[in-house]
Amino acid sequence: MNDQPELSARFLAEPETADQRLDVVISAKQGVSRSQARAAILRGDVLLNGSPVKPSVRLQPGDEVTVLGNHSALAVARLEPEDIPLKVVYEDEDLVVIEKPAGMVVHPSAGHSSGTLVHALLARYPELRSGDARPGDEERPGIVHRLDKDTSGLMLVARTQHSLGYLQSAMHDRRVLKEYTLLCCGPLDPASARIEAPIGRHPGNRLKMAVVSTGRPSVTEYETLQALPQHTLTLARLHTGRTHQIRVHFASIGRPIAGDSLYGGCAAPGLDRQFLHASRLGLTLPNGRCAEWRSALPEDLAECLLAIGAQVPTAASG
Numbered sequence: 001m002n003d004q005p006e007l008s009a010r011f012l013a014e015p016e017t018a019d020q021r022l023d024v025v026i027s028a029k030q031g032v033s034r035s036q037a038r039a040a041i042l043r044g045d046v047l048l049n050g051s052p053v054k055p056s057v058r059l060q061p062g063d064e065v066t067v068l069g070n071h072s073a074l075a076v077a078r079l080e081p082e083d084i085p086l087k088v089v090y091e092d093e094d095l096v097v098i099e100k101p102a103g104m105v106v107h108p109s110a111g112h113s114s115g116t117l118v119h120a121l122l123a124r125y126p127e128l129r130s131g132d133a134r135p136g137d138e139e140r141p142g143i144v145h146r147l148d149k150d151t152s153g154l155m156l157v158a159r160t161q162h163s164l165g166y167l168q169s170a171m172h173d174r175r176v177l178k179e180y181t182l183l184c185c186g187p188l189d190p191a192s193a194r195i196e197a198p199i200g201r202h203p204g205n206r207l208k209m210a211v212v213s214t215g216r217p218s219v220t221e222y223e224t225l226q227a228l229p230q231h232t233l234t235l236a237r238l239h240t241g242r243t244h245q246i247r248v249h250f251a252s253i254g255r256p257i258a259g260d261s262l263y264g265g266c267a268a269p270g271l272d273r274q275f276l277h278a279s280r281l282g283l284t285l286p287n288g289r290c291a292e293w294r295s296a297l298p299e300d301l302a303e304c305l306l307a308i309g310a311q312v313p314t315a316a317s318g
Contacts, residue, residue, distance in 0.1 A: 009067040013059040022048060022065070023055035030067065040067070043113050053206070079141075081123035082114065088124075089293055094163035094286045095156060096125065096142075097293050102152040102273050102300070107140045118143065121157060128159065135164035145171060145178075145241055153180070153278025154295050166286045171241060177282035178238040180246055181225070181297060181313065183275035183304070184255040185266035188232045192223040195249045199242040208262060209244045211252040218242045220249045226310050231258055231268065233310055235279075246276060258304075269307035270300065277301055279315070 009030065017025050026037035026046060037046075037055070044052040047066040048059075059065070090097040100106070100117055107118045121142060122128055128141040135142045135158040142157040144167045156176075158164035170176050200215030202208035209215075219239035226233040232255070236246050244263075250256055251263040258265050260274035268275065282292035296315035297305070305312050 009065075011065055013061055013063040013065060015061045017059050018061050019058045021055065022046065022053065022057050022059060025059060025065070026067070042108055044068075057206070079108070079118060079122060079129065081126065082119035083123050084115065084120035086117075086120050086124055089154070089295070090291070092285070092287070094160060095158055095167065096121075097281060098155055098157060099295055100147050100152060100155050100278075102150050102298065105149050106146045106155075107143055117155075125157075125159060135159065135161050144168060147278055148244065148247075148274075148276075150273035151276045151278065152298050152301075154281045154293055155278065156281065156283075163286050167283075170283055174239055175283060177280065177292070178241075178278065179280035180236045180238070181277045181279040181301075182234050182236055182246065182250070183231050183258040183268060183301075184234055184250050185231060185258055186255055187227060188222070188224050188234065188255060191227070193221075195220045195222070195253065197249060197252055199245060199248050209242070209248045211248060216240075216242060218245055218249065220246060222250075225313060228308055228310055230266070231308060231310075233305065233313070247274065268304050271304045273300075275301055275304065 087099040198215030202210040256265040258268040259271040294315040
């Protein structure tokens with residue numbers, strides 16, 4: 001007879017748990033650590049009203065919480081290295097700059113327990129998981145910032161705790177240059193501008209972000225590269241790093257990104273994802289040297305531009 005405690009559970013959120021984080025509630029109710037609860041939620045083993053969500057989602061009275069499986073559902077899953085090819089454009093003892101391909105998730109999350117950028121990084125840089133030197137938490141070692149699954153381009157990864165703190169501070173203080181090349185729907189008027197609009201969770205769709213008065217301050221600058229009959233090839237510079245920031249800001253001015261089905265983007269020939277590429281990064285390295293990297297558009301985006309009669313920018317021109 002198995003005397004292992006059965007941790008499968010289904011319960012309704014009570015009034016006293018209102019506005020508490022899901023990972024905090026799971027930790028308290030199931031008698032596990034918060035990191036165990038968080039890992040289970042990220043793996044999709046905890047559902048809120050029948051759907052996987054983030055650990056940070058806040059409960060409302062009457063929400064139905066389901067924990068799948070038994071004790072193993074709340075065990076911390078040790079990340080295992082996976083031999084996935086990576087395009088590394090720069091590396092030193094402090095950090096790595098990689099080109100993330102479209103379709104790759106950055107770190108484990110609900111529905112993505114393998115095949116992520118983190119799994120690939122662990123195979124190439126085993127020090128990312130080694131003891132006190134490990135940069136970041138167990139699920140996101142070395143991750144300084146993220147790109148959406150279907151956004152391609154340049155990303156910074158820290159190799160030590162010291163460099164992680166340095167890079168996070170540089171991001172927070174807006175000392176990292178982050179530029180993106182995008183194709184938006186329709187003409188931009190004015191051709192160059194600054195979008196300052198607060199971004200927060202969409203009030204009616206938890207998968208989306210939106211410009212809302214209660215959101216966090218968010219700033220995006222843009223300039224037109226090429227005005228086309230039905231689209232505009234654009235360069236955008238981030239001054240803040242909110243979730244989906246560029247996608248939300250361009251949708252908010254009525255010019256969503258081509259191929260972005262979540263935010264109402266228009267179609268473009270051969271495009272099956274949002275036309276968004278992190279094409280330039282620049283910063284002062286922890287060793288004091290100034291560095292900058294540029295990335296040419298990947299093949300799918302370049303072919304899309306050719307199909308609509310646009311010129312394909314080079315990495316040097318952005």
